[in-house]
Amino acid sequence: MALIEKQATRPTASTPSGAWPIALAGLVALAVAMGIGRFAFTPILPMMLSDGVVDLPGASWLASANYLGYMLGAIFCTLQPWIWARLRWLPLLAYASLVRAGLLATGALTLAMAWQLPAAWPVLRLAAGITSAVVFVYTSGWCLARLSRLGVPAMGGVIYAGPGAGIVVSGLLASGMVSLHWTAATGWLIFGVLAFGLSATVWQVFDGGNERLAPRALHAPGVPGSESVRHGVAEVTVFSLAYGLAGFGYIISATFLPVIARAALPGSAWLDLFWPLFGLGVTLGALLATRLPPGKDFRGLLAGCYVLQAAGIAASLWSPSLAGFAIGSLLLGLPFTAITFFAMQEARRLRPASAASFMGLLSATYGVGQILGPPLVALLLRHAASTGEGFTLSLEIAAGTLLAGALLFGWMARAYPVQRRGEAPARA
Numbered sequence: 001m002a003l004i005e006k007q008a009t010r011p012t013a014s015t016p017s018g019a020w021p022i023a024l025a026g027l028v029a030l031a032v033a034m035g036i037g038r039f040a041f042t043p044i045l046p047m048m049l050s051d052g053v054v055d056l057p058g059a060s061w062l063a064s065a066n067y068l069g070y071m072l073g074a075i076f077c078t079l080q081p082w083i084w085a086r087l088r089w090l091p092l093l094a095y096a097s098l099v100r101a102g103l104l105a106t107g108a109l110t111l112a113m114a115w116q117l118p119a120a121w122p123v124l125r126l127a128a129g130i131t132s133a134v135v136f137v138y139t140s141g142w143c144l145a146r147l148s149r150l151g152v153p154a155m156g157g158v159i160y161a162g163p164g165a166g167i168v169v170s171g172l173l174a175s176g177m178v179s180l181h182w183t184a185a186t187g188w189l190i191f192g193v194l195a196f197g198l199s200a201t202v203w204q205v206f207d208g209g210n211e212r213l214a215p216r217a218l219h220a221p222g223v224p225g226s227e228s229v230r231h232g233v234a235e236v237t238v239f240s241l242a243y244g245l246a247g248f249g250y251i252i253s254a255t256f257l258p259v260i261a262r263a264a265l266p267g268s269a270w271l272d273l274f275w276p277l278f279g280l281g282v283t284l285g286a287l288l289a290t291r292l293p294p295g296k297d298f299r300g301l302l303a304g305c306y307v308l309q310a311a312g313i314a315a316s317l318w319s320p321s322l323a324g325f326a327i328g329s330l331l332l333g334l335p336f337t338a339i340t341f342f343a344m345q346e347a348r349r350l351r352p353a354s355a356a357s358f359m360g361l362l363s364a365t366y367g368v369g370q371i372l373g374p375p376l377v378a379l380l381l382r383h384a385a386s387t388g389e390g391f392t393l394s395l396e397i398a399a400g401t402l403l404a405g406a407l408l409f410g411w412m413a414r415a416y417p418v419q420r421r422g423e424a425p426a427r428a
Contacts, residue, residue, distance in 0.1 A: 023159055027162040069128060069129020071129075110188060255373065
């Protein structure tokens, strides 16, 4: 089978004019839902610690609440066809409508974090996680389907530059707020207003379309009635597991990078720039993913991305210095959303008739990995001789997990080779 319907078609001077508004709208939507709704917590966390409104173990549980929400939202997206098949009275909402509602909810939930009621913060972070998953899955489904119909599916990489762009903006803003000694509550208010403002710029692009929630009985892959017998339970399960390992592998650095850097480099003037540097790497990596030549096996690309992220973690471990953290931030960020882009394209190859549902399953397994990361940090910090020792062990485990994921993808590329059109399926 040809890779994703000639997926590697790259943007050129002849790119259809309607493709750029779609790609840029997806970029902005993910910048809001992911870069602000989820990851603004990372640069604001040092401000919250300085204000004394939360401690490190409490911050770990707040992060986990958000990741739990992300997993629950992804599970909803996975089970949506089954739910709608059994509850026929549910409305067949358009993907675009769900994206719009999610963008509004992201702005409101971000603003609400300025409310000085710590007991409500876990609920707000949980809801923000659910919202970000819904926006991610249905933005991906809506944009990738439209770009594919326009003949430029590789422009999907532009969409996944969104989280990085949001991280850069939120990180730089937070750096300025720290230098001005503003409170974390002020930061949440500013980010909430920014989320609403960015959402307004793409509101008209997300306007209806044929992509809607639809009822569909879920069949076990590889049995009569399933959409494809070529990609069975084992292949899909191993792919989902390998993708989930990335969630655990990156999340410790992505949540605690500014805090880890402060512990290693107290008083450095560059402390608040490591997180925006991570975001810059995310953006560049997503854009570079659109320039890859055709015919690449996504699983090989995913394995390379995992190794690159593991190297980024190792750089900050081996050299906890300005250079080490800068190199580590870039190496961790470069593959971040490229991993997502490659995995979502692979989802369209493995499950073309139910891609959004499979994207939800992948996001759920990713969410499980994210949930496990912060509690592990909290546990290790509690039993370690020092904060630095606890973070070091956490990062070593994360790097090892990423290398294990790379090995799984390498094995899959050999066990389940991509079939060209007209070839008989290979058996593992």
